[in-house]
Amino acid sequence: MGILDLGRYKGIVFAITGFLVFMAIIMAVNHGKAGQFSDNVAGVRFLENRAQQPHAVYDAGLQLAQRLENGEKIDDALEALRKATNTFETSLSGLANGGMISDSTGDIVVLPAMTTKEAVVQLREGSKLWDSYRVKIDPVLRFSGSPYVATQPAPAPAPAATNGKNAAAVAAPAPAAPTVQLSPRGRRLQAALNDLNQFGAAAHGQLGKLLLDMSARVEADSRKQTDTLRYIQIGGMVAALLLLGAIFLFFARNLRKEEASSNRQRKETQDILRTVNEGLFLLDKDLKLGSERSMALNAIFRREDFLDLTFDKLLKDIVPEKTLRTAMDYVALLWGERVNEKLVKTINPLNEVEVHFDNPAGGFDTHFLEFDFNRVKSEGSLSHLLVTVNDVTKRVMLSRELQESQEKAQAQLDLLLRILHVEPDSLTSFLTDADVSLKMVNSILKEPAREESAFRAKIDGIYRQVHAVKGEAAALGLKTVEQRAHAFEESLNDLKGRPSLSGSDFLPLVVKLDDLFNHLAQVREMLSRLVDLHHAIATRRTAGGEVGAEKVDQWLAGQDQTQITKAIIAPPDLGETTGAIGGLERTLEDLAARVASSQAKQVNLRCAGLDGVPEAYRRAVKDITIQLVRNAVVHGIEEPSERTKVNKAAAGALAVEFTPRGTDGYELIVQDDGRGLQLERIKEVAVERGLITPAQAAMLDPRQTMALIFRPGFSTADRVTTDAGRGAGMDLVRILVAELGGRVGLASAGGKFSKFKIWLPATQSAVAA
Amino acid sequence: MMTKVELETFVEGTTHYFATAANQPASVGSPYIVQEGRPTVQEFTGLISIAGKRRGIVYFTASRPMLTVMLMRMGETELTQENMCDLVGEVANTISGNARRDFGKDFMISVPTVLAGEPEKIVTPDNIRSFVIPINWRSHSAQLVVCLE
Known part of the structure; x- marks a missing residue:
């Protein structure tokens, strides 16, 4: 403001100046007259x-x-x-x-x-x-x-x-x-x-x-001068009083006018602040809130008292410390004189900040607030920050829901692609069994344990359940489930190797268990959608629908699998006649094909009698055959080049037969025409893994040597993969058979074949057992 | 998804209290999951709510006999309900403090609330599995329940 730019004070300055000039004139005349008087x-x-x-x-x-x-x-x-x-x-x-x-x-x-x-x-x-x-x-x-x-x-x-x-x-x-x-x-x-x-x-x-x-x-x-002087003085005083009165009246009127105008403006401002939906307030350099603010602020921040409140205190109790610190850093940045406001606005960390208000009934009420900052300049320098706050909870929630639903849809699509190749009944059966297994794992965990022995005892039980889930997931080609189960096994192995155990060591297990539960729930949801889709298409087809529906049926029936020569093809009419065992046959075929593919081998699987497996043995037979088929492909069947050298067909032959033996129960045979059990290699591995000493190895006869493969932790695989290597599979077979009261027989001829023969008691005895 | 580190933080908070305040360390039992229905609630419960990166509740629940012994070992002669409430509140407070220290920057953690009985007042988020971690102390067993989205 220039020195002559008096703004609203121009009037009063001129009036007072005029008054002073007038008084000066009176004084000068007075002085002149007084001088004359003395002369x-x-x-x-x-x-x-x-x-x-x-x-x-x-x-x-x-x-x-x-x-x-x-x-x-x-x-x-x-x-x-x-x-x-x-x-x-x-x-x-x-x-x-x-x-x-x-x-x-x-x-x-x-x-x-x-x-x-x-x-x-x-x-x-x-x-x-x-x-x-x-x-x-x-x-x-x-x-x-x-x-x-x-x-x-x-x-x-x-x-x-x-x-x-x-x-x-x-x-x-x-x-x-x-x-x-x-x-x-x-x-x-x-x-x-x-x-x-x-x-x-x-x-x-x-x-x-x-x-x-x-x-x-x-x-x-002189007398005349004196009289004149008196008149001038009286006149001057009267004039001065009149002038003062005029000034007073003028300014009183102006003041009233200004006050009225200011009152009107204040009322308008108050009306705006009372009705505006945004929270508005000013922040000064000390980050203190100004006295004028919109009423909406009370509702947004759930408080009435903003007196002497600073910005950090306003946020302190409703945002995490990290957010608070970021907010304060950002606001400090806005106070910089050389800051490009538009640029800084683009990095506003508070444009969608999650805040949590204490709920009197306990817990928190979560809201999302949007803060906008505008720099207020006065006389060329930054005087305040105008802060605008909006409660954008609904918008954010809607947007998040949309995003979540998109992400979920994407995840489901991924999952769908992963499970599309699996025959729905096999999948249903797997999900049921897996759920039982995981619940069993949880039950094992839940059993009270205080001593280390009790904790250690849980490991094997959990291992068997998880391994079974992993095996079946692998057989079905459910890679995501298989990987999770595999990670679970890794954790279990880690625990096995620890010198002492406590409940804290089991915390990773429950976390992984939770993850598996969640994942299986997603698979289940996708399956349910697939089945719904199938029914919908089937309905349209019966009503003279489109030819394309058959293709979906084929997908659902798993008929798009081309990696394997199928010995048995399941009836395409899903959900009606296909039993769980029909699903097992396909599961085994898929498993054999997938494992063969990963090992660069070829295999022809032949299944027989699996549809005659009694319900009581269904789960066990499935787990056992999965383990044995995988073992046969990994360890028994040779690579095609090796097989052709010894005049065998390039593709290995693998047979799974389930035969009822009347009162003698049931016989399950899994036989391959591979290299057979390599007894010397088994001894070496057993010694390497500390299962036996070299001296003991030298004493073992072939039968005892073959029995080693059923020992926990035995595996001849060089490295641990999801298919083999941990040496849990044969142990699982042994335990499952033992639990059912059965026996395992093993015959092998080096370079010719391996044959696992499992006898299971008649169902009654099995139930009784 | 719940992480191992998060669970460990809550467990450490609880065991830390026993080691320092109750003059006798507690051991952690075998943790498990509660899928359906409400997790265990004993006679006294100290609860904290969590918001922010995770949302839900964490509570420590113990029986009257266990709290009685704890109070006695802590030199408290007045074995009143108020003191037992205070005790579970303190445990919840220690859990809260530990959580604040480890991931307070991302979390909002409420002031502990204490419930004597009243399991209906404990509301767990829908469709979320609860992790139950038994806290064994002498012959007693309390539970730490973690239920976070």
Whole structure:
């Protein structure tokens, strides 16, 4: 703001300036008049003083005449006359020349009263009179030397100085002594003196009066000045009061107008702040909230009291510390003078911030707030931040729901692609079994345990369940399930290797268990959708629907599998006649094909009698056959090149047969034409894995050697994969068979075949067992 | 998905309390999952709510006999219900403190609330499995229940 840019104060500044100028003028006039007044006083005093001067001249003349008559010295009397004459003449000349006088200090003072017309006329007349008087005086003053004859004795000294009157009084009764002899010059002087004194007798009074008149005139002028001064002062004061009143009225009216306008603006602002939906407030440099804010802020922040609140305190209890710190850093950034506001706005971390309000009923109420910051500049510098807050919970929730639903749809699509190749019944059967297995795992976990032995005992039980899930998932090609189960097994192995165990060590297991439960639930949901889809298509087809429906049926029936030569093809009519075992056959085929593919081998699987497996053995037979088929492909069947070398077909033959034996129960045979059990290799591995000592190995007969493969932890695979390597599979077979009260037989001929023969008791005995 | 680290943080908070305040360490039992229905609630429960990166509740629930012994071992002679409530509240507070220390920057953790009985007041998020971790102390067993989305 420039110095003359007075804004709203322009009026008052001008008014006060005018008032002061007016007062200055009054004071100046006052001062001038007061100065004149003192000049007049000096003039009166001067004129009264000078009014005596004509009398002094006259007295001096008389005294001079008296001396002359008495024969006394006349020098001093002559000098007195000269002096009186000069003084009066100077005074009169000053007065006549513009009313100038000299005051007591010798300064020249001009008396305006002397310049009036009347005074000038009067002075002129006075001057004339004086001039005439002067004509009489001059011959006297020109006298020099002695007026007496030279023979005359020395004149008597002059009497003591007396004033003119006394001198006259003295002179009058004392006539000149007859003895005085005047020289001719003396006589001329005497004559001039007589002439002077005669003239002076009348003139001195007139001249004295003239000066007294002048004095009276000045005094009158002075009185007039005084009156004028009084009027000016009274007038000035009245005018000043009127001016003040006018200023007051003017500003009172303006003030009222401004107040009304300001009240209206304030009310409008308040109306806006009361009704606006956004939370609005100002932040100062100390990050303190301003006193004006919108009412919506109360609802947004669930508080009434914002007095002396700082921004960090506003957020502190409703956002996590990390968010708070980010927010404060960001706000600090906004205070920088050289900040590009638009650019900074693009990185606003508070444009969708999650806040949590304490719920009186317990817990938190979560909302999403959107903060927007605008820099408020005043006089070119940053004065405040205007903060706008919106509750965008609904928008965010909708957006998140949409995003979640999209992500879920994407995840489901991925999952769908992974399970599309699996025959639905096999999948249903797997999901049921897996659910049972996982619940079993949870039950095992739930059994109270305090001692280490109790914890350790849980591991094997859990292992078997998870391994079964993994095996079946692998058989079905459910890679995602298989990987999760595999990770679970890894954790179990880790626990097995630990010297001591406690509940804390089992925490990773429950986390993985939870993950498996979740994943299987997703698979189940997808399966359910697939079945729904199948039914929908089937309905359309029966109603004369489209040919494309058959293709979906084929997918659902798993008929798009081309990797394997199928010995048995399941009836395509799903969900009606296909039993769980039909599903097992396909499962085994898929498994054999997948494992063969991963091992670069070829295999033909032949299944027989699996549809005759009693319900009581269904699960066990499935788990057992899965393990044995996988083992056969991984360990038994040779690679095609190796097989052709020994005159075998490139594709290995693998047979699974389930045969009822009447009261003797059931016989399950899994046989391959592979390389058979390699007894020496089994011994080596058993020694390597610490299952037996080298000495014991040397003592083992073939039957004992073959039994080693059923020991927990035995595997001849070089590395652990999802297909083999941990040595749990054969142990699982042994345990499953033992649990059912059955027996396992094993026959093998090196380079020719391996044959697992499992005997299971009749169902009744199985149930009884 | 719940992570091992998160579970460990809550468990450590609980065992830390026993080791320091109850003058005798507690052992962690075998953890398990509750899929359907409500997880165990004993006579006294100290509960904290969590929001932010995760949302849900964590509570410590114990029986009156266990709390009685704990109070006695802590030198408390007044074995009142209030003191037992305070005790489970303190355990919840320690769990909360531990959680704040480990991942407080991402989480909002409520002030502990204490319930004497009243299992109906414990509301777990829908469709979320709860993790139950038994906390064995002397011959007693309390439970730490973690139920987070």
